[in-house]
Amino acid sequence: MIVQDQVVVVTGAAHGIGEGLARRFHKEGARGLVIADIDGPGVHKVAAEIGAVPMQLDVRKEAQIRELVALAREKFGEIDLFCSNAGISMRGGEEVSDDDWARIMDINFYAHLYAARAVLPEWRKRRKGYFLNTVSAAGVLTQIGSAPYAVTKHAALAFAEWLSASYGDEGIGVSALCPQGVRTNMILAEPGHFLLEGAKTVEEVCDAVIAGLRDETFLILPHPEVAEYFRRKAGDYDRWLRGMRRLKAKVFSQGS
Ligand SMILES: NC(=O)c1ccc[n+]([C@@H]2O[C@H](COP(=O)([O-])OP(=O)(O)OC[C@H]3O[C@@H](n4cnc5c(N)ncnc54)[C@H](O)[C@@H]3O)[C@@H](O)[C@H]2O)c1
Numbered sequence: 001m002i003v004q005d006q007v008v009v010v011t012g013a014a015h016g017i018g019e020g021l022a023r024r025f026h027k028e029g030a031r032g033l034v035i036a037d038i039d040g041p042g043v044h045k046v047a048a049e050i051g052a053v054p055m056q057l058d059v060r061k062e063a064q065i066r067e068l069v070a071l072a073r074e075k076f077g078e079i080d081l082f083c084s085n086a087g088i089s090m091r092g093g094e095e096v097s098d099d100d101w102a103r104i105m106d107i108n109f110y111a112h113l114y115a116a117r118a119v120l121p122e123w124r125k126r127r128k129g130y131f132l133n134t135v136s137a138a139g140v141l142t143q144i145g146s147a148p149y150a151v152t153k154h155a156a157l158a159f160a161e162w163l164s165a166s167y168g169d170e171g172i173g174v175s176a177l178c179p180q181g182v183r184t185n186m187i188l189a190e191p192g193h194f195l196l197e198g199a200k201t202v203e204e205v206c207d208a209v210i211a212g213l214r215d216e217t218f219l220i221l222p223h224p225e226v227a228e229y230f231r232r233k234a235g236d237y238d239r240w241l242r243g244m245r246r247l248k249a250k251v252f253s254q255g256s
Contacts, residue, residue, distance in 0.1 A: 012086030014042030016184030020202035032076025127171035
């Protein structure tokens with residue numbers, strides 16, 4: 001997938017990785033760009049700067065994702081690349097309230113399902129379309145200190161995998177973007193966050209995305225070492241879990 005001349009939708013595009021992707025896709029020559037975020041003024045500002053069509057939406061609402069897809073089709077014709085990127089993080093474990101578990105599940109997983117439902121019927125008919133789903137290394141490995149993030153990102157990765165296995169032969173492409181720390185509000189808002197060490201810039205993540213889309217690789221890993229951690233996890237799960245416990249002890253002893 002080469003972004004030039006393509007019609008692209010990006011969610012979570014008012015800030016962080018989504019904003020970076022929108023700006024980068026504009027530079028790469030996307031033919032039509034529709035960007036959406038729950039932060040209305042934020043997404044309008046980015047859109048005005050790059051000539052994109054903005055929409056304020058809450059990705060938890062399936063009807064709003066359908067409206068986003070309809071808006072993109074009305075403005076530019078069929079969507080070529082849908083980037084389901086909006087996401088949130090949340091600290092905690094089993095004690096997190098049901099409402100918060102539902103909220104993070106809706107944003108980090110269900111939004112990807114709603115996007116697939118909205119675009120797939122047309123994409124399967126024309127045998128063309130590409131999902132870039134922002135997941136996280138937490139979907140491949142885990143997230144120290146956050147069960148809801150780890151679980152919802154595993155769900156997102158499982159769904160992306162399933163889409164690729166099910167529709168890859170019908171011309172549907174899927175990539176799962178799985179970075180570790182990225183220097184956005186998500187971790188910068190928590191000074192001393194353990195992921196800040198080794199964190200990538202949004203620009204570095206965008207470079208990895210452009211290369212990953214070009215090669216149509218399923219896993220896009222801005223931190224290449226994640227592939228090695230994944231191999232170690234598969235190779236000896238118990239040893240990997242012992243390593244996670246050591247990492248958890250280190251992170252918590254540093255108070256982050
Ligand atoms: N920053 C990291 O370290 C990191 C690492 C791995 C994966 N990710 C993932 O990258 C994606 C983008 O995160 P980011 O780091 O750019 O964070 P960010 O907080 O800078 O940006 C997230 C964007 O999503 C929007 N958003 C949140 N809830 C929404 C909703 N219900 N509907 C519509 N928009 C909503 C926010 O307004 C914001 O603009 C997320 O899926 C996140 O899980 C981030």
